[in-house]
Amino acid sequence: MxxxxxxxxxxxxxxxxxxxxxxxxxxxxxxxxxxxxxxxxxxxxxxxxxxxxxxxxxxxxxxxTRAATASGLPQAIPDTAVPAASPQPAAAAAVAIAKTDEASVTLRPNEGKEIKLSMLKGARVNYSWSTDRGVVNYDTHADRTAAPAIKYHGYAKGQGKASDEGVLVAAFDGMHGWFWRNRTREPVTVTLRTNGDYRELKLME
Incomplete structure (x- = not known):
């Protein structure tokens, strides 16, 4: 065994x-x-x-891991670098400051005079003119002596007017303005008020 x-x-x-x-x-x-x-x-x-x-x-x-996520426990968030904002470029050009002028001309009977503004193409000017008495004929126009020269460019005309107002928009670089003629028997003073984008106001001789 x-x-x-x-x-x-x-x-x-x-x-x-x-x-x-x-x-x-x-x-x-x-x-x-x-x-x-x-x-x-x-x-x-x-x-x-x-x-x-x-x-x-x-x-x-x-x-x-799934249980921790389901229970609402905070999860680690990887650091993400945020690129620094690049500085904004400066404005290309300063906004033009509007000019304001007031000028007067006195017209003897049958006399004509004009006031013009030196403006660049596309510039805008608010204007108004009025007489102290009576009425005048007017011609709103422009010209340019620099090449290519432009002898005359018309904007508006009128007869027997005591006042007018509006916005003048330059069609090209040059001189833009108003010609008045007194067809009455008494002297008339015309006062022009301008506000906008122009370089100078000039009484044309």
Missing amino acids: IRSTAIAAAVAAVLLVTVVMPAEYGVDPTGIGRVLGLTEMGEIKAQLAKEASTEAASDAAAGT
Whole structure:
């Protein structure tokens, strides 16, 4: 009886070393397991077990992160550098300051005189003129002596008027203004008021 037990124990030990350990754990002390192909099987099982353990740990970490997000815990926000605002360029040119003038001319019977403004193309001037008595004929026009010269460019004409007002817009660089003639028998004084974008006001001789 004792002998049978000893034999069984010896056989079990031999099987453990030569079969079970190589097949289950990839451990082959005797080298028989590798000959029988059991060691390779054990190594595959050990590798699969290691991968399963690593995957389980990753899943557990991901679950913890999702739980923290769902519970409203603050998440780390990566620093993002905000580029400094570039300085705005200075205005290309200062806004022109409007000029304001008032000028008067006295016209004897049948006499004509004119006042003109030196203006650049597109410049605008608000104007108004009126007589102290009687009426005059007028011609609002422009000219330019610089090349290419322009002898006459008409804006408006009128007869027997005591006043007029409006906006004069320069059609080109040059002199723009008003000519008045007194066709009455009494002297008439015309007063012109201007406000806008012009360089100078000039009484033409």
